[in-house]
Amino acid sequence: MKYFTFxxxxxxxxxxxxxxxxxxxxxxxxxAADVLIKSDLxxxxxxxxxxxxxxxxxxxxxxxxTNPNIRVVHQTATTATVDGDAGLGLVVAPFAMQVAxxxxxxxxxxxxxxxxxxxxxIATYHALMAVEKDMIGFAMTNASPLVAPTxxxxxxxxxxxxxxxxxxxxxxxxxxxxxxxxxxNGKLExxxxxxxxxxxxxxxxxxxxxxxxxxxxxxxxSLLPLGSDREHSSHKGFGLSATVDILSAVLSGASYGPWxxxxxxxxNPLDNQPGxxxxxxxxxxxxxxxxxxxxxxxxxxxxxxxFKAAKPISPAQPVIIPGEPETQAESERTLNGIPLIDAVVxxxxxxxxxxxxxxxx
Amino acid sequence: MKYFTFxxxxxxxxxxxxxxxxxxxxxxxxxAADVLIKSDLxxxxxxxxxxxxxxxxxxxxxxxxTNPNIRVVHQTATTATVDGDAGLGLVVAPFAMQVAxxxxxxxxxxxxxxxxxxxxxIATYHALMAVEKDMIGFAMTNASPLVAPTxxxxxxxxxxxxxxxxxxxxxxxxxxxxxxxxxxNGKLExxxxxxxxxxxxxxxxxxxxxxxxxxxxxxxxSLLPLGSDREHSSHKGFGLSATVDILSAVLSGASYGPWxxxxxxxxNPLDNQPGxxxxxxxxxxxxxxxxxxxxxxxxxxxxxxxFKAAKPISPAQPVIIPGEPETQAESERTLNGIPLIDAVVxxxxxxxxxxxxxxxx
Numbered sequence: 249m250k251y252f253t254f255x256x257x258x259x260x261x262x263x264x265x266x267x268x269x270x271x272x273x274x275x276x277x278x279x280a281a282d283v284l285i286k287s288d289l290x291x292x293x294x295x296x297x298x299x300x301x302x303x304x305x306x307x308x309x310x311x312x313x314t315n316p317n318i319r320v321v322h323q324t325a326t327t328a329t330v331d332g333d334a335g336l337g338l339v340v341a342p343f344a345m346q347v348a349x350x351x352x353x354x355x356x357x358x359x360x361x362x363x364x365x366x367x368x369x370i371a372t373y374h375a376l377m378a379v380e381k382d383m384i385g386f387a388m389t390n391a392s393p394l395v396a397p398t399x400x401x402x403x404x405x406x407x408x409x410x411x412x413x414x415x416x417x418x419x420x421x422x423x424x425x426x427x428x429x430x431x432x433n434g435k436l437e438x439x440x441x442x443x444x445x446x447x448x449x450x451x452x453x454x455x456x457x458x459x460x461x462x463x464x465x466x467x468x469x470s471l472l473p474l475g476s477d478r479e480h481s482s483h484k485g486f487g488l489s490a491t492v493d494i495l496s497a498v499l500s501g502a503s504y505g506p507w508x509x510x511x512x513x514x515x516n517p518l519d520n521q522p523g524x525x526x527x528x529x530x531x532x533x534x535x536x537x538x539x540x541x542x543x544x545x546x547x548x549x550x551x552x553x554x555f556k557a558a559k560p561i562s563p564a565q566p567v568i569i570p571g572e573p574e575t576q577a578e579s580e581r582t583l584n585g586i587p588l589i590d591a592v593v594x595x596x597x598x599x600x601x602x603x604x605x606x607x608x609x
Numbered sequence: 610m611k612y613f614t615f616x617x618x619x620x621x622x623x624x625x626x627x628x629x630x631x632x633x634x635x636x637x638x639x640x641a642a643d644v645l646i647k648s649d650l651x652x653x654x655x656x657x658x659x660x661x662x663x664x665x666x667x668x669x670x671x672x673x674x675t676n677p678n679i680r681v682v683h684q685t686a687t688t689a690t691v692d693g694d695a696g697l698g699l700v701v702a703p704f705a706m707q708v709a710x711x712x713x714x715x716x717x718x719x720x721x722x723x724x725x726x727x728x729x730x731i732a733t734y735h736a737l738m739a740v741e742k743d744m745i746g747f748a749m750t751n752a753s754p755l756v757a758p759t760x761x762x763x764x765x766x767x768x769x770x771x772x773x774x775x776x777x778x779x780x781x782x783x784x785x786x787x788x789x790x791x792x793x794n795g796k797l798e799x800x801x802x803x804x805x806x807x808x809x810x811x812x813x814x815x816x817x818x819x820x821x822x823x824x825x826x827x828x829x830x831s832l833l834p835l836g837s838d839r840e841h842s843s844h845k846g847f848g849l850s851a852t853v854d855i856l857s858a859v860l861s862g863a864s865y866g867p868w869x870x871x872x873x874x875x876x877n878p879l880d881n882q883p884g885x886x887x888x889x890x891x892x893x894x895x896x897x898x899x900x901x902x903x904x905x906x907x908x909x910x911x912x913x914x915x916f917k918a919a920k921p922i923s924p925a926q927p928v929i930i931p932g933e934p935e936t937q938a939e940s941e942r943t944l945n946g947i948p949l950i951d952a953v954v955x956x957x958x959x960x961x962x963x964x965x966x967x968x969x970x
Contacts, residue, residue: 322898322899322900323717323898324716324717324718324895324898325686325687325715325716325717326686326687326716326717326898327717327718327894327895327898327899328898328899329899329900355685355686355687355716356684356685356686356687356688356720357685357688357718357720359717359718359894359898361899361900384856384860396919397916397919397928398928398929399921399922399923399926399927399928399929400919400921400922400928401920401921401922402919402920404915404916404919412852412855412856414855414859422851422855424848424849424852426842426844426845426848426849427845428845430836430841430842431842447840447841449840449841450841455922456922457922474835474836474842474845474846475791475836476837476841479808479810480791480808480810480811480837480841481787481791481792481835483787483929483931484787484788484789484835485835486931487787487931488785488787488849490783490785490916490931491773491785493912494773494775494783494909494912495745495773498775498905498908498909498912499745499896499899499900499905500899500900501900501904501908504908504912505912505915505916506915522908522911523908533688533720534685534688535860537683537684537685537687537688537689537720538683538688538689538690538722538860538861539683539690539722539860539861539862543862544859544860547859547862547865547883547884548855548859550883551854551855551859551866554765554866555758555765555851555866558757558758558761558763558765559761559762559763560760560761560762561760561761561762561816561817561818562760565760566760567758567759567760567761568759568760568844570847570848570851
């Protein structure tokens with residue numbers, strides 16, 4: 249496995265060109281590229297440009313509409329439902345967050361459920377839109393089914409992430425962005441490629457039995473909810489994942505549970521969909537709706553300082569503040585570029601040939 | 610260990626008498642008793658009348674104010690901060706939820722951060738106040754420190770529960786109410802009493818090493834965040850617990866992290882408190898702010914029906930819908946009474962003698 253390093257601006261231009269070739273407007277192509285590049289910058293390689301070919305394949309299957317009429321279809325002063333018109337989640341979610349921000353600006357908070365969308369990239373991107381305005385940002389999405397509820401062998405839920413982001417003062421924003429499964433799918437894929445076992449508690453086989461073999465996932469097994477097993481409170485991970493699914497889809501009119509459309513183009517959505525597409529839930533609350541923003545930032549800084557100073561088990565590994573490693577990666581990669589593995593570069597260059605755009609160097 | 614069974618109304622009357630003797634108004638005594646009895650009815654024995662003596666001891670130490678001036682100290686149309694004036698969380702939290710409900714009624718959603726409060730009982734009680742009005746209820750609270758963040762030996766966080774409650778149609782409300790630690794403290798106490806080991810992944814000793822011995826908790830050890838260890842994503846449990854702490858306390862002006870005042874009267878709060886008392890965060894969103902309530906209920910029923918039918922690992926154990934076992938307990942105990950262990954009955958009768966009220970039969 250070799251790495252090639254590209255500047256963010258090179259990858260951004262490439263990504264914009266792909267979205268333009270898919271028929272996106274310039275504004276949508278720019279925005280969608282921004283979401284993906286943000287993910288690569290923050291070191292979340294699984295959600296960046298490596299996903300481009302996946303989006304193209306879904307578009308080829310007409311499951312992504314690159315000229316969507318994204319609109320509010322239901323609302324009150326502080327709540328709304330957005331119909332994404334089968335658009336890229338990468339542009340639908342920022343649209344919905346803008347609606348939430350406008351409501352929050354006026355009334356203190358804003359909450360938007362989204363139906364008929366697609367994969368929205370990293371939740372952090374959308375939540376940070378609120379933080380930039382000194383608000384608290386919330387972002388979650390359901391996802392294609394890979395996770396079994398406690399006591400079941402069936403894949404009923406996605407890795408359904410939830411994200412909470414808070415503005416700090418002298419520190420970067422505190423960002424909690426987590427999949428509600430124990431293991432990230434990306435880590436399983438790495439173990440699979442290397443032919444290595446994974447820890448007990450990450451997945452189960454087709455019969456619901458614990459397994460260390462990552463290929464069991466492709467053979468009908470399931471990821472496990474955060475907590476791994478009942479004795480370690482996997483029902484809590486299941487409950488959190490259910491919360492994401494209900495807020496994102498039962499509330500908006502998207503599809504939920506086992507009906508969530510697969511992210512991959514080679515799997516077709518199930519028949520008899522109970523809703524439309526993938527669902528998200530986004531929200532923003534003005535900090536100064538509760539206390540003056542400077543007071544909040546001072547105390548969040550104090551919180552962070554105290555947790556950084558928490559007595560470590562090993563002096564070599566202090567407590568990690570949520571979001572801090574990704575913010576460090578963003579600084580470092582902005583300066584030194586984004587490393588891509590050769591397989592991803594090859595994949596993107598094949599895509600470039602197919603779409604007749606300039607290849608990566 | 611023997612059990613004695615009492616009707617809810619007998620325990621309710623007893624509990625009201627205790628609160629009245631503490632100097633609560635009749636309205637506050639009635640409300641506080643209702644919160645505790647609801648917990649016993651739902652089978653959450655750790656949060657019901659068994660806690661009465663604890664509340665009395667805190668009151669004796671003047672850490673609970675039974676005649677509080679609970680009030681909104683900051684607000685926008687849909688957000689507010691409530692000062693609980695050191696009152697019982699059992700009455701402060703319902704006050705705050707009423708504020709949230711009024712805002713939601715008018716603007717679609719309402720969000721209230723609470724400072725200067727105390728233990729608020731079960732989060733479910735407060736979240737259900739929203740469900741009764743066809744809204745989605747949110748309730749969380751920070752708690753006295755027992756849990757170490759990933760990589761630390763220090764108790765920096767409480768079991769910090771989060772609760773989400775949704776109104777269903779033909780089914781009872783779907784209620785996700787979970788402590789963000791792997792193990793409930795109650796289960797550890799039972800193991801301790803019985804002299805039994807607990808599963809690996811529930812706690813660590815004073816040096817941050819895994820231990821199966823529940824008494825290590827009293828000797829400077831810590832509970833572990835949901836996920837148990839880094840390999841099983843304990844940083845996610847830490848992140849969820851941090852979210853609860855920040856929304857409940859950094860946002861409201863309550864104390865946070867290691868400074869949260871202990872629930873037990875024999876431990877004094879740390880010096881240099883960064884805020885006032887314990888913090889909560891409560892919220893409500895009108896379902897019909899997103900889609901018609903009947904559509905939502907139909908689809909949530911469909912969600913529940915499908916998850917109940919998910920293929921079980923063992924036919925004897927189907928998937929459990931969050932909140933269902935507690936709702937079943939509530940029906941059963943409303944009919945047949947609430948069993949209390951003899952130690953709790955003795956404790957309550959000693960309390961009755963001390964306060965000069967009628968003992969339990």
